[in-house]
Ligand SMILES: Cc1cc2nc3c(=O)[nH]c(=O)nc-3n(C[C@H](O)[C@H](O)[C@H](O)COP(=O)(O)OP(=O)(O)OC[C@H]3O[C@@H](n4cnc5c(N)ncnc54)[C@H](O)[C@@H]3O)c2cc1C
């Protein structure tokens with residue numbers, strides 16, 4: 072099987088968010104960047120499918136600035152065979168990113184193209200399904216359990232109050248949810264090997280889209296709450312406040 | 321001004337309640353724009369509950385009945401919605417498991433931009449400007465959209481409100497489509513559980529409960545409050561006490577209920593990411609310095625094993641008084 076993984080470089084989820092001078096993006100100084108956590112499930116799935124088959128090829132694609140090379144190397148250190156950096160400014164418009172990825176992936180003969188369910192920076196939750204749609208491929212999103220046999224995919228995805236079982240044929244696009252697997256940590260040997268793995272850099276010009284970020288703000292601080300009291304004796308007052316002040320009971 | 325299309329959700333042939341919120345949200349936007357709302361209902365046959373949609377502000381209800389579209393089928397749903405969206409100013413879906421799968425597909429078919437999980441939307445001349453939490457809720461982004469805007473609205477952001485419109489039902493003839501994936505089955509748990517992402521009240525438990533069995537305290541409180549879902553911190557989900565579907569937070573679900581009660585939960589930043597937009601937050605924790613108290617509207621410092629049973633009793637009493 073030939074498997075592609077789309078990987079985005081994002082701020083570490085524990086990073087403190089400071090709004091940048093333009094009022095539209097974050098101040099990146101001092102922020103640690105990591106592979107998008109959901110994309111790590113995609114990387115792990117690709118590697119373990121390849122290991123199981125003892126055949127095939129795995130390729131990671133990332134669209135972003137030169138610093139995304141480091142993110143690609145992390146995936147190579149985990150075990151992906153080679154990387155492609157589509158070098159250029161990203162976009163908050165998922166359609167713009169999907170168009171660039173789709174045109175790169177088109178005609179490469181991938182059996183499986185894996186995405187994360189969402190990137191934890193923009194929380195767009197869209198690029199995988201859009202790329203599939205643009206390529207005319209079957210797509211199952213937020214997959215938390217996966218079986219692939221004889222060219223057939225059986226996937227499970229969580230929905231409100233249940234689990235959907237969804238099937239399709241390869242080639243297909245899947246987006247990965249927590250629970251799919253436990254991503255491995257890169258080992259020293261992998262990190263050394265990754266340095267020698269091919270990483271192709273291709274400049275991209277993104278076509279304009281239909282969405283523009285006009286502002287980024289910190290959420291309004293929640294007004295300082297109050298400690299109603301200590302221990303069970305505070306309960307009647309709490310219930311009173313919930314009924315008459317918050318009016319939620 | 322171009323119409324607004326509100327995409328409805330049904331399960332087992334019955335309209336889901338979240339659809340009322342989407343029609344209400346579409347109505348609010350339509351009133352700002354001075355335009356009309358079409359509610360699109362897709363199913364294998366007649367869907368129960370569509371008579372109510374006029375009451376929430378739908379000018380028209382477009383129905384698609386197709387034998388292959390009883391269960392969710394993304395290709396068919398996206399084809400129908402994209403066709404019905406022709407010339408619309410906005411297409412609004414619920415940011416549910418289904419809506420979040422469907423919306424990007426509609427956008428791709430339309431070549432439109434899609435703003436996910438919006439919590440607000442305003443009009444700026446020709447453009448819609450949507451507000452949405454990003455960076456795990458640590459920032460709010462505003463995006464200006466050109467052309468048809470595809471939007472998904474976070475559940476519980478717009479309380480359903482009556483705004484009577486005609487709601488005339490019309491059959492919509494959808495183009496043919498090729499199903500590329502098949503939903504073969506929906507596995508439901510033995511007892512129907514209310515989803516934390518959709519419930520108006522969520523009571524969550526954390527590691528402070530000490531043992532999985534003690535979650536009965538949380539369940540009892542939820543039952544007393546009525547219509548409440550039981551949530552959990554990641555610590556107890558990872559420990560196998562609760563299912564991942566109940567996890568609230570960055571790697572779990574984002575919830576915006578009217579009331580969120582956090583019991584024995586420290587309030588780590590990743591947990592707060594999932595619940596800080598709740599309207600009212602109550603925290604019960606024995607550690608007065610727990611970060612959860614920083615976001616809580618009301619806190620009780622104390623042993624949950626004493627406080628929670630008392631709270632359950634007092635809530636029952638209050639409810640009985642009416
Ligand atoms: C990438 C990443 C993603 C994450 N995603 C999530 C997520 O989605 N959701 C999430 O919840 N976490 C998430 N976490 C984990 C998070 O950082 C915390 O570890 C977790 O939320 C802690 O769970 P807890 O509050 O139940 O446990 P603890 O932090 O151990 O807190 C237990 C609390 O119970 C209190 N307590 C103990 N005994 C009693 C008693 N008798 N009465 C009253 N109070 C008592 C204690 O004072 C303490 O505050 C994530 C972490 C990472 C790194």
Ligand SMILES: Nc1ncnc2c1ncn2[C@@H]1O[C@H](COP(=O)(O)O)[C@@H](O)[C@H]1O
Pocket residue numbers: 077078079080107109110132133134135161165168185186187188189190191193194195196197198199
């Ligand atoms: N710039 C990018 N480069 C490579 N893959 C991306 C990029 N942006 C998004 N993706 C992929 O699309 C998924 C969903 O991202 P999003 O729709 O932006 O939340 C991510 O988990 C990645 O797999």
